[in-house]
Amino acid sequence: MSPASTGAPAAVGATASVPAPDSTAPDSRMAPGSPGYRRMSFALFLAGVATFALLYSTQALLPLISGGFGVSASEASWTVAAATGGLALFVLPMSALSERFGRRTVMTASLAVAVSVGLLVPFAPSIGALVVLRALQGAALAGLPASATAYLAEEVRPKALVTAIGLFVAGNSVGGMSGRVVTGWVAQAWGWRVAVAVIGLVAVGCAVAFRLLLPAPRHFTAGSLRPRVLAGTVRDHLSNPLLRRLYAIGALFMTVFGGVYTVIGYRLTEAPFGLPQGIVGSIFLVYLVGTVSASTSGRLVGRLGRRGALYLAGTTTAAGLLLSLAGTLPLVLLGLVLITAGFFAGHAVASSAVGRTATHGRAQAAALYQSAYYIGSSVGSTVGALAFHARGWSGTVGVGLLAVVGVMTITLLGTRAARLAAAPRTVPAH
Template sequence: MARHAKGTAAYRRVNLALFLAGCATFAMLYTTQTLLPQLSGAFHLSPAQASASVSVATGALALAVIPVSMLSERWGRTRIMTVSVFAAALLGVLAAFAPDFGTLVALRTLQGVALAGLPATAMAYLAEEIEGTSLPAAMGLYVAGNSIGGMGGRLVTGLAGDLGGCRTALLTIGLVALACAVAFRVLVPRSRNFRPADRSARELAGTLRTHLADPVLRRLYLLGMLFMAAFGTVYNYLGYRLLDAPFNLPEAVVGAVFVIYLAGTFSSAAAGRMVGRFGHRGTLWAASAVTAAGALLTLPDHLVFVIPGLVVLTAGFFAGHAAASAAVGLRATRGRAQASALYIAAYYLGSSLGGPLGGIAFHDIGWPGAVAFVLTLCALAALVTAGLRTRNSAATPVTQSSARRAPARA
């Protein structure tokens, strides 16, 4: 059947529905990141222990995204997305009433599984339902919803947590996400071009094995993991540092620090230009160096260094993520959906593994320990990038436009 084109009412409905679902998904995924100091106080936890509330959600998403993407091939895109966003929102509301931290972690784990439904299917839905020349704009708006949800969710939880505590913040995000879920269900047009896949689970597993056997793709997946681990470490534990002496900032102000995420919007576009000029390998080396430089700038106990350092680190992270994820799409000649799903899984697994390990360094040594951990990850990323000198690899220069198609998720 005909696909929705720019300018039509159905196209606008698709855009708004996916924008709201993206906002809700990525606001919920990182709900507790801004609240980690409060969770430490409420449940008597170390920073590394409190960070489990973030790590279990991203880890569950990482493990669920590939199976859920397979389910969407059989059950349909809109059904999976609807169940995903409603289940996650309801679990988010329940999390506000968790009697203890163990219950909160269990609910966040289930929420991570539920949240996998949107990134696993949204882009496939858009590709099937949106007319070709209108697709880039629709993809861009969906990615914008992801970024705005990630940033806005942290801002809202910071403000709500400052006014009413961590339970109020969790309830606020849960209710906002539930409202977005209702709006999504009302707005999203049903799939008109979806056809259930007749591929067996064995065939899909074979495609995954093929991707994992590719040494270039393996390195790209590892790069996504390393960049996200470094980024998650800084943003997980920065709040503890800014709330404590010598900064002593209010929680609402600490939450507002996430506005710095906007630096990633500009660096993602810049990464496209850099890839066109220097290739993926040169861009990834530069991203590793910029991320490390940003981490070093945060070491002095003065906001005049910490804030610019965060801007630099955030720009480096998003540039590296954009370059690596674009390279995955270029390297995979078949089964691109599964190749991208593997990258998403590795990316969020980096958050799940890096967060607790960075928390141990922060707890034992302080902020210099967290920075040292980030620098180690950046050095490993540079070494992994060196191995991308492979004939016919995605590390060779490509066009600027191809790099810009890479989504910036966080």
């Protein structure tokens, strides 16, 4: 099924939108094989790597941070929740800046500030200072996700949009994986401070390459920064039932993912597994599965339709959660593989649908999705850690299953709404 349009008219003076292409002129937007597409894809892939590597740089290190500062798992989890919460709070204001000053400018500035803060994180003197720095880092990164999605929606042809966004999400998965694997092994040898310093340096390299590679936008039109105009654009998006469902789906998928990967390090370092920190970090190699599932999400939607792809993603995630309850390491790892594959596929499908559904103010539409998505991450990491403290791994799995039920319910409601909209209406006889 192709994503529906919002049908909402753009407000007077609304934020930037993609001009309708002249039907008699060739489409100048990028597509696979066109000039600049490969550079653009690699640049945004690197931006995705830097974003997730920085955003979740402490997640695999939580047991070490707990020991280093003498705090509990739930207290240490705030180093993750603060970063994702900061991003969630600032993504909408930063998207407004991108409507006025341009996607590439805002993305470049966001990465520059985030990597600068990242170089300060290793020197945090207390858990409180670490949480504050992580919140600042998340707020800085807020300019990237929504602006990247809007950039793609404006510069890439519609038929290639799901694939392009899938590659950006694949960069997220590579960043999340490499950050956790690198920090795991480095921390085992030199401690968590050196580990996060290494991630900061890697992010610096990604940020420089991103700025050098990303093509200048050709279809961006500057919008207004007036609060009334922005509020009208946000109101239009929130009044669209399809966009509301997509925002909720993104939040719920991320609740599962945030909870599982915040707590998994504690589970695997404790009995009966007792794995060393380096091996625990290597567990995040399963993110490669997410790279594949995100980058192939376009074909999945082409074969099953958007809602069919979401049903499959939710079912896969639920199966992984249940399998992870097993007491043997191979089954736990297989469960993580399924959770990761389902999450990244669902996220790529939902986020690309937002870009195609919004008819104006695409940065705001994407920002609302990202805000919901990272609120889900903060909730998942915090509630998942609390559930683990209270009930062990089964408590974290229970939180995740509730979120998956929410995804499936919302998707089912969308299916029902689409059928009712497509049903022929009969005119009563007089």
